[in-house]
Amino acid sequence: MNIKFSGVSKIFEPDIAAVVDVSLNISQGEFVYVIGATGSGKSTLLRMITREILPSRGTITVGDFDLKRIRKSEIPYYRRDVGLVAQDFKLIPSLTVYENIAFVMEIMGMPKKTVSQRAKEVINQVGLWRRRNMKPEQLSGGEQQRVAIARALANSPSLFIADEPTGNLDFNTASDVMKILTDINSAGVTVVMSTHNQIIVNSSRHRVIELYNGRIIRDEEGGSYSS
Amino acid sequence: MTTFKYILRDTMRLLFNHWVLGLLTLITAGVMLWILGITTLFSLNLESLLSRLESELMVQAYLKSDANVEEVFNKIQALDQVSSIRIFSPSDSLNKLQEKMGSQSRVLDMLGDNPIPWNFEIHVHSAELVEALVNNLRAMPEVDDVVYAGLVVKRISALSRISSQVALIMFVLSVIITALVIYNTIHISLYSRRDEIGIMYLVGATRAYIATPFVLEGTLLSFIGAIAASIGIFMAYFPCINLLEANMPFLVRTLITDRNVILRFCLLLAGFGATLGWVCSYLVVARFINLNTKPL
Numbered sequence: 001m002n003i004k005f006s007g008v009s010k011i012f013e014p015d016i017a018a019v020v021d022v023s024l025n026i027s028q029g030e031f032v033y034v035i036g037a038t039g040s041g042k043s044t045l046l047r048m049i050t051r052e053i054l055p056s057r058g059t060i061t062v063g064d065f066d067l068k069r070i071r072k073s074e075i076p077y078y079r080r081d082v083g084l085v086a087q088d089f090k091l092i093p094s095l096t097v098y099e100n101i102a103f104v105m106e107i108m109g110m111p112k113k114t115v116s117q118r119a120k121e122v123i124n125q126v127g128l129w130r131r132r133n134m135k136p137e138q139l140s141g142g143e144q145q146r147v148a149i150a151r152a153l154a155n156s157p158s159l160f161i162a163d164e165p166t167g168n169l170d171f172n173t174a175s176d177v178m179k180i181l182t183d184i185n186s187a188g189v190t191v192v193m194s195t196h197n198q199i200i201v202n203s204s205r206h207r208v209i210e211l212y213n214g215r216i217i218r219d220e221e222g223g224s225y226s227s
Numbered sequence: 228m229t230t231f232k233y234i235l236r237d238t239m240r241l242l243f244n245h246w247v248l249g250l251l252t253l254i255t256a257g258v259m260l261w262i263l264g265i266t267t268l269f270s271l272n273l274e275s276l277l278s279r280l281e282s283e284l285m286v287q288a289y290l291k292s293d294a295n296v297e298e299v300f301n302k303i304q305a306l307d308q309v310s311s312i313r314i315f316s317p318s319d320s321l322n323k324l325q326e327k328m329g330s331q332s333r334v335l336d337m338l339g340d341n342p343i344p345w346n347f348e349i350h351v352h353s354a355e356l357v358e359a360l361v362n363n364l365r366a367m368p369e370v371d372d373v374v375y376a377g378l379v380v381k382r383i384s385a386l387s388r389i390s391s392q393v394a395l396i397m398f399v400l401s402v403i404i405t406a407l408v409i410y411n412t413i414h415i416s417l418y419s420r421r422d423e424i425g426i427m428y429l430v431g432a433t434r435a436y437i438a439t440p441f442v443l444e445g446t447l448l449s450f451i452g453a454i455a456a457s458i459g460i461f462m463a464y465f466p467c468i469n470l471l472e473a474n475m476p477f478l479v480r481t482l483i484t485d486r487n488v489i490l491r492f493c494l495l496l497a498g499f500g501a502t503l504g505w506v507c508s509y510l511v512v513a514r515f516i517n518l519n520t521k522p523l
Contacts, residue, residue: 076433107233
């Protein structure tokens with residue numbers, strides 16, 4: 001899935017500019033880090049891709065969808081092709097690990113057997129099969145993040161958005177998460193990941209987009225955390 | 228079909244997760260729908276009783292001796308208030324009176340010539356129209372005298388008006404209270420899961436997929452409440468009718484005593500309960516989901 005930002009700005013009421021005049025292109029299969037200090041606009045940028053936030057100015061196109069003009073009824077179908085991993089995991093607390101993952105397939109009307117097979121596959125992929133009947137609150141931060149990844153993987157999305165997926169994790173767990181993301185990218189899935197983690201950015205070199213006060217100040221292929 | 232199965236399962240989850248609240252809603256909806264049903268039945272029975280009394284209300288108009296009977300008959304028949312009219316000749320009237328008086332009818336022989344003039348027995352559509360009819364009749368120069376039960380007419384007509392107003396107020400109150408209880412229950416259910424709703428929408432659930440379990444929850448609670456109310460009505464109504472039959476048998480032939488009619492009424496109440504639940508839940512869910520899934 002290609003992503004195209006053209007002159008995108010987001011101003012929150014009363015007058016807080018979170019993203020200012022951003023234009024960028026991300027091609028299918030790329031792995032992109034979005035870095036910058038807290039409040040630089042990373043999360044706003046990512047949440048505009050998932051259409052949780054609408055731009056005040058400019059246009060965003062993801063695949064065939066113009067996110068400003070997309071019809072309300074099309075949004076769920078767009079989102080099914082976007083795997084999302086957030087820093088706060090966004091798991092449904094009343095459901096078990098298995099149910100959280102099965103849910104994204106059930107909403108598509110997949111038969112129970114297919115749901116069960118695919119859920120087993122992705123839960124195994126993130127190494128949580130033995131925890132499948134646990135509720136999110138019974139898991140550690142790293143495990144919850146892996147559940148979120150498994151859920152994002154379940155529908156085999158074309159685009160993977162990860163908003164600081166290693167933010168709450170220790171180094172080893174963060175490395176495990178990074179390995180999974182790299183594997184996903186190797187399969188041709190576009191990955192856009194915001195992070196503060198210098199070690200990760202420096203050890204696994206990909207395109208780096210750096211934001212400062214909502215503006216892109218660096219867009220470097222194979223870049224490091226600091227310019 | 229598969230999606231519908233998942234939705235049904237989610238509905239059951241909702242019902243079991245909030246079972247205390249659900250039970251309270253069910254009881255409140257049941258009680259309010261029971262009151263609504265009983266009030267409606269009471270009002271229907273009262274109406275049936277009043278309409279019987281009204282149908283028995285009649286106005287008698289006595290003509291002057293020189294009046295053209297056929298002409299007056301046509302004039303009265305043309306009045307809006309008249310539902311039926313019967314004409315009695317002086318001899319018919321005398322025979323009727325003699326029949327009524329039985330063995331005492333010999334007293335009439337003392338009168339010599341038949342003093343009863345041509346007269347009409349007029350029935351009206353409803354008690355409220357009697358006064359207008361009487362005024363119309365009195366305004367006719369051919370009419371000598373008009374006889375009717377004035378006070379009874381006024382009381383029946385007032386009772387009829389008050390009973391319809393009370394029934395309407397009770398109906399509206401019961402509907403509003405039931406609607407508010409269901410609305411609030413579903414709102415609480417939605418509010419307690421607002422984060423989940425946001426997540427579901429974010430991972431690709433359609434609004435309909437998210438909304439349907441909540442709408443079904445409200446509809447089911449209201450429907451079960453209405454079924455309970457219907458059973459309650461069925462169980463309470465016939466003992467009441469039996470009691471009335473024992474003490475006021477003359478009343479029973481005007482009341483609704485057919486079990487099939489009551490059964491149909493209960494089914495209608497259950498349908499009404501389900502519809503009310505569906506409408507309330509739909510309104511609250513649509514509003515809540517619209518507000519909570521809006522992009523920033």
